[in-house]
Amino acid sequence: MGYDYWLVHLTWTIPPAALFTVAYWPFFTRLEIWKIVILINVAVYATIPWDSFLIRNRIWTYPADAVVGWTLFDIPIEELFFFVIQTYCTSLLYTILTKHLVLPSFLLDRSKPGAKNVGAAAIIAGIGFGAVCIMMQSNLTYMGLILTWALSVILFQWCLCGNFLLSFPKKQILMSVLIPTAYLWMVDRLSLQRGTWVIEKGTKLDIQFWGFLDIEEATFFLLSNVMVVFGMVTMDHAIALAQYDVVTSDSPGRSLPSLGQMAYSYMAQQRKPLDEGFLDGLRAAVTELSRKSQSMYLGSAMFQDGLRVDLIFLYSFCRVIDDLVDEAPSREKAQESIKEASQVLHWRFSEKSPKKPLYDYLQADMDRKQALQASPLLHSIALLPASRLSLGPLLELLSGFDMDLGFSFEKREFPIETEDDLEVYAQRVAGTVAAGLLELVFSHTDVQYSAEKQEQIIDAGQRMGQALQYVNIARDIKRDAAIKRVYIPTAWLKTKNLTPVDVITNPDNPALASFEDQMLLKADQAYQMSVKAIDQLPKDVRGPIKTTIESYMMIGQMVRKARRESIKIEGKLKVPLWRRLKLAWTAMYVNH
Numbered sequence: 297m298g299y300d301y302w303l304v305h306l307t308w309t310i311p312p313a314a315l316f317t318v319a320y321w322p323f324f325t326r327l328e329i330w331k332i333v334i335l336i337n338v339a340v341y342a343t344i345p346w347d348s349f350l351i352r353n354r355i356w357t358y359p360a361d362a363v364v365g366w367t368l369f370d371i372p373i374e375e376l377f378f379f380v381i382q383t384y385c386t387s388l389l390y391t392i393l394t395k396h397l398v399l400p401s402f403l404l405d406r407s408k409p410g411a412k413n414v415g416a417a418a419i420i421a422g423i424g425f426g427a428v429c430i431m432m433q434s435n436l437t438y439m440g441l442i443l444t445w446a447l448s449v450i451l452f453q454w455c456l457c458g459n460f461l462l463s464f465p466k467k468q469i470l471m472s473v474l475i476p477t478a479y480l481w482m483v484d485r486l487s488l489q490r491g492t493w494v495i496e497k498g499t500k501l502d503i504q505f506w507g508f509l510d511i512e513e514a515t516f517f518l519l520s521n522v523m524v525v526f527g528m529v530t531m532d533h534a535i536a537l538a539q540y541d542v543v544t545s546d547s548p549g550r551s552l553p554s555l556g557q558m559a560y561s562y563m564a565q566q567r568k569p570l571d572e573g574f575l576d577g578l579r580a581a582v583t584e585l586s587r588k589s590q591s592m593y594l595g596s597a598m599f600q601d602g603l604r605v606d607l608i609f610l611y612s613f614c615r616v617i618d619d620l621v622d623e624a625p626s627r628e629k630a631q632e633s634i635k636e637a638s639q640v641l642h643w644r645f646s647e648k649s650p651k652k653p654l655y656d657y658l659q660a661d662m663d664r665k666q667a668l669q670a671s672p673l674l675h676s677i678a679l680l681p682a683s684r685l686s687l688g689p690l691l692e693l694l695s696g697f698d699m700d701l702g703f704s705f706e707k708r709e710f711p712i713e714t715e716d717d718l719e720v721y722a723q724r725v726a727g728t729v730a731a732g733l734l735e736l737v738f739s740h741t742d743v744q745y746s747a748e749k750q751e752q753i754i755d756a757g758q759r760m761g762q763a764l765q766y767v768n769i770a771r772d773i774k775r776d777a778a779i780k781r782v783y784i785p786t787a788w789l790k791t792k793n794l795t796p797v798d799v800i801t802n803p804d805n806p807a808l809a810s811f812e813d814q815m816l817l818k819a820d821q822a823y824q825m826s827v828k829a830i831d832q833l834p835k836d837v838r839g840p841i842k843t844t845i846e847s848y849m850m851i852g853q854m855v856r857k858a859r860r861e862s863i864k865i866e867g868k869l870k871v872p873l874w875r876r877l878k879l880a881w882t883a884m885y886v887n888h
């Protein structure tokens with residue numbers, strides 16, 4: 297007996313598994329862990345008969361002095377552990393690489409018709425070739441056994457999720473397959489060189505890469521990783537459909553069904569046709585978010601399932617309105633947009649509003665695509681999860697944009713006159729967004745909250761939204777001055793004998809430092825008053841919400857520091873990526 301085989305694990309497979317586990321641990325969701333556990337089980341049960349057959353037929357052997365000697369169906373225990381650890385590593389890598397993807401956005405297959413059949417035909421051809429290899433009873437035996445077994449599994453997976461796979465991003469699939477494959481080739485080569493395991497001559501082609509890596513082994517590790525990754529994609533396909541059902545449902549709140557239920561309805565394959573308008577809209581909203589704000593896109597990935605999708609739609613609505621107002625050629629045009637938004641919102645939230653596919657109702661005479669292009673506003677409102685939001689905060693948000701339109705340098709009009717105005721403004725543009733977010737949180741959780749409790753938490757959330765807006769204002773004093781807006785209350789300025797016009801004409805005035813301080817102090821106070829409420833939220837959302845808030849508050853600290861050390865900042869001040877990652881890791885870890 298010997299420890300050579302265990303040594304391979306101790307040096308090559310366990311360390312990367314441990315490293316990735318620790319790094320990713322705070323971000324692991326229960327669903328992700330279950331997926332991996334299920335896949336490991338499937339992999340082990342599927343591989344045992346095959347591997348056992350190989351060993352009994354002496355296709356490959358292991359020297360007695362390399363293994364401890366425990367076996368199951370003649371398979372050394374070390375080998376069984378290999379099935380587990382490889383499946384774990386590859387599926388974990390896949391989980392990390394695909395964390396940011398919004399699964400339902402890949403439900404519509406836009407690839408060439410027939411692409412799925414071409415794939416299936418190729419896999420079947422591979423299986424046929426493998427069968428011929430086995431029947432020849434020659435040095436092609438091992439290759440034949442690998443191809444027939446692995447490609448049968450892959451064919452099954454392809455039949456279930458081929459279309460989903462075709463629209464899934466190729467980069468993530470390739471990296472999840474190829475990185476572990478290349479790594480295991482290296483490990484396998486080393487072990488074959490050392491003789492920890494031996495592929496017997498006679499049933500193999502005897503072609504080696506890098507001197508020792510048999511071509512069969514190379515093929516095997518590639519195909520086993522494909523099985524693992526396709527297995528993950530198949531489960532993700534089932535999950536994507538369940539998420540789709542949740543976010544397109546009219547019921548005020550639903551969380552994801554259990555994995556078992558999802559697997560059942562997936563295999564039953566009885567589905568109503570998908571709503572293409574909805575899925576196109578989702579895709580557009582996701583693309584827009586990732587283009588406009590990469591950090592918000594990645595940050596949103598910490599929210600799970602249906603909640604994340606709903607949040608993306610909420611964001612998309614805010615974004616569209618913001619752009620419409622900012623890019624309007626005149627104040628009147630901007631006000632018109634706001635008015636239109638208000639009307640469409642009233643309609644969307646009314647009893648009369650059709651709850652199912654909305655596009656047809658919006659623009660009955662227009663093609664959907666055209667409607668989308670013609671009015672991003674209509675589109676973003678149509679996609680809002682109206683059954684899980686309320687109208688109030690959204691209308692209040694519009695009134696915040698209205699306030700922004702009140703600025704006029706020419707007419708010397710500055711709507712933020714008093715500290716009260718500042719608070720009202722911050723509530724309208726940021727408090728409302730926090731309120732919307734929390735409404736969605738409450739409707740996507742199984743935790744029961746009394747109406748009173750909800751109201752209390754929403755109150756705190758709105759105050760937190762205001763706090764973040766104060767940080768925004770403190771950071772952007774100069775940038776706002778450049779577009780002739782001053783959010784420092786006129787009353788504050790007056791204490792130093794200044795006016796908003798002075799701020800716009802001389803934004804570098806050192807006297808402004810004290811107002812920046814005052815604004816950040818106000819942010820701190822609002823933050824302190826509401827931070828405790830986070831602990832009352834459902835566990836899943838505490839981490840991501842804390843991350844968002846703390847990153848903002850960190851911007852505040854950086855503004856202070858920059859001022860203290862007279863650092864000049866070009867453009868927008870940002871928290872460095874590594875600090876945000878550290879912050880996210882900690883916030884997620886503490887609330888895990």
Ligand SMILES: CC(C)=CCC/C(C)=C/C=C/C(C)=C/C=C/C(C)=C/C=C/C=C(C)/C=C/C=C(C)/C=C/C1=C(C)CCCC1(C)C
Pocket residue numbers: 334338339340342343347356375378379380382383449452453456493513516520521523524526527528530531534535555558559562
């Ligand atoms: C749950 C929900 C929501 C929906 C349900 C959706 C659904 C139906 C999904 C179906 C998924 C399926 C069917 C997944 C299947 C995955 C498999 C079979 C993975 C096999 C991995 C095999 C692995 C990793 C095998 C590893 C083997 C190794 C490392 C062997 C190595 C070796 C060594 C070391 C020396 C000698 C040679 C040898 C190659 C045998």
